[in-house]
Amino acid sequence: MTTASDSSSSMTKRPNRLFKNWMAKLASVPMILTALVVFVGGTAWTIVYSFTGSRMLPKTKWVGFDQYERLWDTDRWIISIKNLAIYGSCSMILTLFLGFCLAACLDRKIRYESAFRTIFLYPFALSFVVTGLVWQWILNPDFGLQNVVRSWGWESFTFNPLNDPNTVIYGILIAGLWQGTGLIMCIMLAGLRGIDEDIWKAAKVDGIGTVKTYVMVIIPMMRPVFVTALVLIASGIIKLYDLVVAQTGGGPGLASEVPAKYVIEYMFRAQNLGQGFAASTMMLCSVVIILIPWAYLEFGGKKRG
Amino acid sequence: MVDQTHTSAIEPSGPKPKKTFSRANIFLYGTLIMVSVYYLLPLYVMIVTSLKGMPEIRMGNVFGPPMEITVQPWVRAWSEACTGINCDGLSRGFANSVQILIPSVLLSILIASVNGYALSNWKFKGSEIFFTILIIGAFIPYQTMLYPIVIILREIGLMGSIGGLVLVHTVFGMPILTLLFRNYFASIPEELFKAARVDGAGFWQIYFQIMLPMALPIFVVAIILQVTGIWNDFLFGVIYTKPATYPMTVQLNNIVNSVQGVKEYNVNMAATLITGLVPLVIYFASGKLFVRGIAAGAVKG
Secondary structure, rough: OOOOOOOHHHHHOOOOOOOOOHHHHHHHHHHHHHHHHHHHHHHHHHHOOOOEEEOOOOOOEEOHHHHHHHHHOOOHHHHHHHHHHHHHHHHHHHHHHHHHHHHHHHOOOOOHHHHHHHHHHHHHHHHHHHHHHHHHHHHOOOOHHEEEEEEEOOOOOOOHHOOOOOOOHHHHHHHHHHHHHHHHHHHHHHHHHHOOOHHHHHHOOOOOOOHHHHHHHHHHHOHHHHHHHHHHHHHHHOOOOOOHHHHOOOOOOOOOHHHHHHHHHHHHHHHHHHHHHHHHHHHHHHHHHHHHHHHHHHHHHHHHH | OOOOOOOOOOOOOOOOOOOOOOHHHHHHHHHHHHHHHHHHHHHHHHHHHHEEEEEEHHHOOOOOOOOOOOOOOOOHHHOOEEOOOOOOHHOOOOOOOHHHHHHHHHEEEEEEEEEHHHHHHOOOOHHHHHHHHHHHHOOOOHHHHHHHHHHHHEEEEEEEEEHHHHHHHHHHHHHHHHHHHHHHHHHOOOOHHHHHHHHOOOOOHHHHHHHHHHHHHHHHHHHHHHHHHHHHHHHHHHHHHHHOOOOHHHHHHHHHHHHHHOHHHHHHHHHHHHHHHHHHHHHHHHOOOHHHHHHHHHOOO
16 A cells, blocks of 8 residues: 655655655664564675584685585484484374364364363473473383382383383374364364355265265365465475474483574583584575475465466 | 265254264363363362372372372472572562562563654654664573663663563563564554544553553453463572572472482472462463463564
8 A cells, every 4th residue: 555655754745755754664673673683694604604514613715515515424413314304294293183183173163172172272382391301201211101000010010101212202293182182173273264164065975974075075074284284384394493402402312302402502501603503504504494395385376466 | 074874764944953962072072181181280280289199109000190289299399499599489489589570571561662652753863773673682592681681671770670670571571572462563553543643642641541441351361461470480589599599490400300318299289280380270270361462472573
């Protein structure tokens, strides 16, 4: 829409375009500064300095792709990437599946729906630090779940994921799912509520079973909801940091390291800024790879419709 | 539904009452109750562990209710738990978190609501471009911007202080909040705005006298979103503050994961519960509004 020129500029004969609407521009200065200085400027700065040999302080000693070569030669980074891949794929599939199933259960016109919804969503209000610490305690081998089951008489029962390098990431996954599924359930439930009752009636008339209706009719109709959920889950996965720090601290050894933790360790503990910048640029690249197809689907689709 | 196979001789008038315990329903409720147990278990374990004494914990059974209820762990967690050489408990972190929370919430919401208002009613050349950058920025991993912000904060002398962290929260809360307010203000009929313009009202007059009173529900949603988000933050707290100004989450992590001394699991769980209490209270008190807040957060872009 167009807005009338401001009273202050209408006093001069030829209003300067820069001063038209000047109060709105002035009020938007914080937004413009954030967008340009922090988001664009900060990101560009990090990318540029990832090509330098900065250690304790950033300096412009160009080293080309050395930092990236070193990054991909570091075991710790490879472990981090593998962990994120396992955590990411499991969490994406399971969160979507469980979130949809729970939402479908709640959508069957049941009693106490809001009570169930409150229960499934409350972990989302808690921080990752709290989540990590609680599950660290429940999965504690000496006092937690393992010990309780053993005291019931099953002496050989072993469930100690946090102290086994091969399974530690699944221990984190349990906590992550507990925290995040409720959100996806809520989004799915909103999507299910948006579906016309007549679809169900038509399916019933045609004699299609409930499960089959969900799989063949409802899920394809909810594609946009699934896409939103996927983007949300994906952007949460890449940020995975607090949960690992609280639950395992990256251990045992380096077994549960993740990229976000790698970046922060190298930037702020190991005084190796260049490595941190290179690693964070790699994280940015992975986001871009995820984001571009989504933006294409989302905004390319709108133009056609 | 599957529960309409039974037909009786005398048909009652009106719709058939639904049988509550058909086989499908038992399966449905069974699943939901089992999942609920999994979801409630950690909260329950937190509560019972924090009320037990250490000897009872060493005996095992993390799920058992406390035989002897003691509030000692809560007192210790609040005022005596140690992080490094400081032994003044979580109270310091709580005070810091409150001092971070209040200005951050106010400043971020004030700026974002004005942004949203300007973006929907006072569009200027380039305003949409800045907004798009802002929204894309919400998807950039924070790690990419961490160090440049350290430099900026150092230059303006706020590194390590609560003021610096407030600024960081304001910046990173801006994309989602601006989107929230922009969409809300865009849904307000344009005629209202035009009428006010004809009457000679300016930018701030319209904002304070027309838009602000109409947007109160969305302000509540924004407050819920920001309070839980900022209270739960760990990453920014650990990087942009120093030990004296650590927010509660960072201090909690340091208390529980410290390697010195004997592990006091009951104190740890009491500390964890105290830290989680603020968002939990907000969650249970706000109900539907919380869901609305996260739903608003979900429709990015």
